Amino acid sequence: MxxxxxxxxxxxxxxxxxxxxxxxxxxGGIKALAGVGATVVPGRIVGxxxxxxxxxxxxxxxxxxxxxxxxxxxxxxxxxxxGLPAERVVRAGIARTFQTPRIAEGAxxxxxxxxxxxxSAKTSFMGSVAGFGAARREERxxxxxxxxxxxxxxLADLRHTEVRRLSMGLVRMVDVARCIASGARFILxxxxxxxxxxxxxETLSRQIRDVAARGVGILLVEHNxxxxxxxxxxxxxxxxxxxxxxxxxxxxxxxPRVLRSYLGAVGESDEQGEAAA
Amino acid sequence: xxxxxxxLRGVLAGSIYVLLAVPMSLLFSTVRTIDFAVGAYALVxxxxxxxxxxxxxIAAGLGAAVAGSAAMALIFLLLKRFGCHxxxxxxxxxxxxxxxxxxxxxxxxxxxxxVRDSFSQFWSLAGIxxxxxxxxxxxxxxxxxxxxxxxxxRSQLGRMMRAxxxxxxxxxxxxxxxxxxxxxxxxxxxxxxxxxxxxxxFTAGLDYSAPLSLTLSGxxxxxxxxxxxxxxxxFGGLAMGVAEALAAGYTSGMVTSMVPFLFLLIVLxxxxxxxxxxxxxxx
Amino acid sequence: MTFWAxxxxxxxxxxxxxxxxxxxxxxxxxxxxxxxxxxxxxxALSVGISYGQAGxxxxxxGAFASVGAYAAALCSARWGWPPFTDLVLAMLxxxxxxxxxxxxxxxxxxxxxxxxxxxxGSVISIYIRHADDLTGGYVGxxxxxxxxxxxxxxxxxxxxxxxxxxxxxGYENLMRSAHGRALNVLQQDQARARADGIDxxxxxSAAFALSAAIAGIAGWLYAHYxxxxxxxxxxxxxxxxxxxxxxxxxxxxxxxPIIGTVLFDTLTRLLPAAELQGLFYGLALVVILxxxxxxxxxxxxxxxxxxxxxxxxxxAPAAGLPARAAS
Ligand SMILES: Nc1ncnc2c1ncn2[C@@H]1O[C@H](COP(=O)(O)OP(=O)(O)OP(=O)(O)O)[C@@H](O)[C@H]1O
Ligand SMILES: [Mg+2]
Numbered sequence: 001m002x003x004x005x006x007x008x009x010x011x012x013x014x015x016x017x018x019x020x021x022x023x024x025x026x027x028g029g030i031k032a033l034a035g036v037g038a039t040v041v042p043g044r045i046v047g048x049x050x051x052x053x054x055x056x057x058x059x060x061x062x063x064x065x066x067x068x069x070x071x072x073x074x075x076x077x078x079x080x081x082x083g084l085p086a087e088r089v090v091r092a093g094i095a096r097t098f099q100t101p102r103i104a105e106g107a108x109x110x111x112x113x114x115x116x117x118x119x120s121a122k123t124s125f126m127g128s129v130a131g132f133g134a135a136r137r138e139e140r141x142x143x144x145x146x147x148x149x150x151x152x153x154x155l156a157d158l159r160h161t162e163v164r165r166l167s168m169g170l171v172r173m174v175d176v177a178r179c180i181a182s183g184a185r186f187i188l189x190x191x192x193x194x195x196x197x198x199x200x201x202e203t204l205s206r207q208i209r210d211v212a213a214r215g216v217g218i219l220l221v222e223h224n225x226x227x228x229x230x231x232x233x234x235x236x237x238x239x240x241x242x243x244x245x246x247x248x249x250x251x252x253x254x255x256p257r258v259l260r261s262y263l264g265a266v267g268e269s270d271e272q273g274e275a276a277a
Numbered sequence: 278x279x280x281x282x283x284x285l286r287g288v289l290a291g292s293i294y295v296l297l298a299v300p301m302s303l304l305f306s307t308v309r310t311i312d313f314a315v316g317a318y319a320l321v322x323x324x325x326x327x328x329x330x331x332x333x334x335i336a337a338g339l340g341a342a343v344a345g346s347a348a349m350a351l352i353f354l355l356l357k358r359f360g361c362h363x364x365x366x367x368x369x370x371x372x373x374x375x376x377x378x379x380x381x382x383x384x385x386x387x388x389x390x391x392v393r394d395s396f397s398q399f400w401s402l403a404g405i406x407x408x409x410x411x412x413x414x415x416x417x418x419x420x421x422x423x424x425x426x427x428x429x430x431r432s433q434l435g436r437m438m439r440a441x442x443x444x445x446x447x448x449x450x451x452x453x454x455x456x457x458x459x460x461x462x463x464x465x466x467x468x469x470x471x472x473x474x475x476x477x478x479f480t481a482g483l484d485y486s487a488p489l490s491l492t493l494s495g496x497x498x499x500x501x502x503x504x505x506x507x508x509x510x511x512f513g514g515l516a517m518g519v520a521e522a523l524a525a526g527y528t529s530g531m532v533t534s535m536v537p538f539l540f541l542l543i544v545l546x547x548x549x550x551x552x553x554x555x556x557x558x559x560x
Numbered sequence: 561m562t563f564w565a566x567x568x569x570x571x572x573x574x575x576x577x578x579x580x581x582x583x584x585x586x587x588x589x590x591x592x593x594x595x596x597x598x599x600x601x602x603x604a605l606s607v608g609i610s611y612g613q614a615g616x617x618x619x620x621x622g623a624f625a626s627v628g629a630y631a632a633a634l635c636s637a638r639w640g641w642p643p644f645t646d647l648v649l650a651m652l653x654x655x656x657x658x659x660x661x662x663x664x665x666x667x668x669x670x671x672x673x674x675x676x677x678x679x680x681g682s683v684i685s686i687y688i689r690h691a692d693d694l695t696g697g698y699v700g701x702x703x704x705x706x707x708x709x710x711x712x713x714x715x716x717x718x719x720x721x722x723x724x725x726x727x728x729x730g731y732e733n734l735m736r737s738a739h740g741r742a743l744n745v746l747q748q749d750q751a752r753a754r755a756d757g758i759d760x761x762x763x764x765s766a767a768f769a770l771s772a773a774i775a776g777i778a779g780w781l782y783a784h785y786x787x788x789x790x791x792x793x794x795x796x797x798x799x800x801x802x803x804x805x806x807x808x809x810x811x812x813x814x815x816x817p818i819i820g821t822v823l824f825d826t827l828t829r830l831l832p833a834a835e836l837q838g839l840f841y842g843l844a845l846v847v848i849l850x851x852x853x854x855x856x857x858x859x860x861x862x863x864x865x866x867x868x869x870x871x872x873x874x875x876a877p878a879a880g881l882p883a884r885a886a887s
Contacts, residue, residue, distance in 0.1 A: 085759075086754035087753075087757050087758055098752075102752035103752075105748060111741060115745050116756060118741070118742055123737060125739045129733055129770065131729070131737075139737060178756070311675070352849075365674070366853065370849050372800070372803075372845070376838045376839075376841055380836060380838025380840075486797075489800075530690065531691075535682075545664075545675065
């Protein structure tokens with residue numbers, strides 16, 4: 001299963017890249033993914049776009065251990081991580097957000113972000129119960145780090161607000177903060193900007209760029225093409241479980257197949273006719 | 278005793294597990310929860326039947342058991358009304374009902390063991406002595422399962438039950454009275470639990486401390502071959518009876534008493550019971 | 561100041577014990593009750609950690625307590641271990657057992673896990689009944705020595721409630737750590753927990769082991785205080801009672817189980833007949849599930865919240881009592 005020829009070459013795969021290749025997933029009779037690949041390189045932002053139901057979230061699930069692909073491989077820096085349980089994938093350095101944010105009831109914003117630090121907490125279970133100096137110091141450190149993450153996303157004032165009282169957009173931001181907190185080398189964001197105000201979107205883009213600048217590879221699912229265009233160097237377009245095309249945002253935006261399949265569906269019937277011609 | 282004798286005895290004894298297992302399976306299919314009080318319904322039926330005596334006693338016992346399950350069904354409905362959709366809370370509530378019923382029996386009748394003799398003579402089958410009561414138990418279990426089979430597979434009600442078990446939302450949209458079916462399932466649990474209690478009364482007997490392990494035995498029998506099908510509970514119950522009889526014959530008393538629990542632990546430990554059925558439940 | 565903020569529940573427990581102490585100490589009968597109440601409080605707390613925090617509806621706490629109790633009995637009476645050394649075994653044995661079983665059963669659905677704990681408890685109690693050489697079988701075990709210098713009911717009562725306070729302190733520490741937060745998350749949403757990198761089965765098993773260890777402490781204390789043990793001493797009934805106490809008091813709150821314990825104990829004294837205890841417990845459970853699923857503590861919190869907003873005052877940040885709002 002290979003996709004159509006690419007318009008621009010794939011960025012050279014660094015030794016330390018997150019690569020999915022030939023991923024196939026079927027739910028019952030439905031083939032959600034039929035041979036999809038994507039490469040995320042440290043420090044780069046890759047966009048993943050496609051119509052609803054084209055398999056974006058499913059690809060995320062495969063790359064993060066939530067769904068075991070029927071075929072294909074996911075590798076991280078060359079090491080095979082296909083089918084690794086989700087929690088181990090996170091420990092390997094890949095964090096994700098959920099398209100529908102999953103937020104624990106009753107937790108405030110800082111607590112939610114603190115949860116992201118689970119892997120960097122070194123104190124053992126029993127050590128936490130005993131609560132000796134080291135455990136207390138670590139807890140203080142985590143709190144400071146969480147505050148720093150919140151600061152960066154402009155969420156510092158909301159620290160003590162219950163997450164469920166936030167707007168959906170802000171909840172997504174908290175989720176992004178949680179991902180950043182995990183200290184992952186690769187972050188997969190599933191429609192993080194949905195429901196954000198213009199100002200919040202700008203904060204989010206700035207933060208995503210900052211995170212990428214620190215050498216984190218980012219895979220971004222987003223319907224807002226303007227945002228994708230401003231952030232990503234490469235875009236992968238999916239359609240019904242296949243890679244339709246891949247390349248720089250400008251190239252992709254001009255690709256007739258994309259116009260027909262994706263952008264066309266958003267309502268530009270002219271271009272659809274043009275593409276058909 | 279011979280091997281075949283153990284098997285035969287096991288089958289006869291297992292019929293009681295069948296009666297306890299079927300309601301577990303039914304309730305799990307329609308409500309996705311467990312009624313921990315099924316064993317308590319059995320106790321209540323046995324206690325009332327023993328104290329009233331005669332045919333009237335049997336009727337009164339069954340009535341009391343169904344009344345107990347009606348209380349449980351009411352609590353279930355109230356919980357739903359109050360916005361509780363957590364299956365573990367339904368189970369917890371049934372736990373409270375079980376405790377309350379057992380305590381009521383203890384208060385009314387004390388710590389006595391409820392046991393009555395029915396037949397004084399034994400039959401002999403190919404040289405194996407079997408009690409007529411055991412045969413009656415088996416026949417009762419088979420009749421109960423057969424009736425259920427006919428109802429579930431052949432009747433309109435059964436079709437609705439199956440639909441409700443598979444897809445609550447869809448069934449509600451299709452105008453199937455899902456809630457009524459769920460309440461009915463609780464009541465059937467009371468009835469079958471009550472029948473089991475009466476059979477135990479005339480077989481080995483039981484006392485106020487029995488309910489929880491009866492419930493657990495029933496559940497163990499229900500999941501051996503897959504909980505989603507009440508007819509598999511038949512074979513599960515019989516298998517457990519046989520395992521118990523064999524354990525009694527070839528191992529120690531300790532192992533014999535552990536059989537239902539070990540059954541349960543082994544089945545739970547090896548099956549994907551949680552994953553496939555209620556994995557999404559930990560909300 | 562920070563201690564107050566981080567250990568509100570511990571301080572409240574200490575204050576309550578200090579206030580109650582003079583009254584209790586004035587009557588020998590009450591001292592005796594105070595020890596038993598302490599045992600129950602430990603058991604209920606163990607349910608709080610297991611069910612309230614890790615979501616494991618446990619029905620084997622009585623069995624874990626009896627493992628602790630028999631360990632105490634064997635170590636001190638038969639093998640002559642020095643005082644308090646047997647506490648290590650009394651905690652370790654149930655914890656190891658719980659961890660091992662937990663690794664298998666916490667992968668299951670919550671209902672299945674609950675059933676597995678019930679089955680585990682039953683297997684343990686059947687074993688105790690039949691292991692004549694070790695446990696004295698049905699007859700039981702007599703002549704368990706006192707814990708060194710601790711001899712009078714007063715001293716036992718002090719020890720019991722010191723243990724309760726220590727457990728509350730450790731519990732609070734846990735809930736303010738990454739592991740405590742992990743428990744809160746996985747109890748509500750396992751997928752979310754896994755995305756945080758939490759090994760769900762492992763975290764749950766650790767919590768279950770801790771809860772079993774605390775039940776073991778309860779059994780240890782009970783064995784030494786009562787000095788005789790039989791299979792009925794700490795049976796499934798005790799497991800059920802502890803579970804109901806915790807749920808009625810509020811299993812998700814650190815102090816909820818203790819509130820439930822005290823309430824049940826008080827009300828039991830008002831009952832006309834001891835046999836009615838189960839009826840009352842069962843009804844209390846059903847009523848609390850219907851009116852306040854988060855238990856009395858949750859109800860209290862709601863009432864306070866309602867009163868606050870009724871008075872038009874700004875709601876204070878959620879802090880202190882509830883374990884899961886550790887801020
Ligand atoms: N758990 C599942 N069971 C069955 N089918 C599924 C499951 N998850 C996804 N699918 C199907 O797989 C296909 C791809 O879904 P996916 O959620 O990956 O799409 P998506 O690109 O993320 O869409 P959206 O933009 O709406 O989020 C869809 O047809 C969907 O119905
Ligand atoms: Mg999606």
